Amino acid sequence: MSHTVTIQAELKDPAALEAACRRLQLPLPTRGPVRLFDRIAEGTGIQLDGWRFPICLTDRGELLYDNFGGFWGLPEKLDQFQQAYAVEKAKLEARKQGYTCQESVLADGSIRLNVLVEA
Numbered sequence: 001m002s003h004t005v006t007i008q009a010e011l012k013d014p015a016a017l018e019a020a021c022r023r024l025q026l027p028l029p030t031r032g033p034v035r036l037f038d039r040i041a042e043g044t045g046i047q048l049d050g051w052r053f054p055i056c057l058t059d060r061g062e063l064l065y066d067n068f069g070g071f072w073g074l075p076e077k078l079d080q081f082q083q084a085y086a087v088e089k090a091k092l093e094a095r096k097q098g099y100t101c102q103e104s105v106l107a108d109g110s111i112r113l114n115v116l117v118e119a
Contacts, residue, residue, distance in 0.1 A: 011057050011085055014044075019088035020081060021046065029057075037066040048077045055081075087111050 011017065017029045027047050034045035034056035043058040051073030055065040067073035091101045094115045102114045 010061055011063060011082065012061060013089055013092070016085055016089035016092055017044065017046065017057070019092070020084035023084045023088060024049070024081060026081075034064075036064060037068070037072075046081070048073060048081055050074060050077060083111065087113055090115075 014029070020026075021028050026049060030045045032042070032045075033040045034043055034054055036053050036056060041056040041058060041064050043056045043062075043064070045054040045056055047054045051065075051067060053066055053072060055063060055078065057063055065073075065078070067075065067078075087103065090113055091103075094101050100116045102116065104112050104114075106112055
């Protein structure tokens with residue numbers, strides 16, 4: 001039986017963050033002070049492709065960034081990262097339960113992740 005699931009993921013699992021960075025060929029996340037345009041924030045910094053400043057994921061679950069309305073970084077790159085994180089997190093959780101995963105990229109850029117459960 002097939003089920004379609006929509007996942008809303010909070011970006012906070014270190015293993016999934018690293019996997020998403022590897023998937024998109026980004027530098028690995030860094031912990032500590034993150035330099036944004038107008039301040040320094042504490043958390044996990046991730047440098048998105050083409051972004052002038054990194055995004056910061058705080059320990060409180062906030063996502064901080066300044067892309068100056070798209071001039072300092074395309075919003076699509078953040079969307080792409082969030083998608084990669086959600087896929088990698090879902091795969092990690094499925095594997096923890098002993099399931100295997102198959103994924104495919106659809107024509108519109110969305111990702112289909114099939115979690116295979118043996119009956």
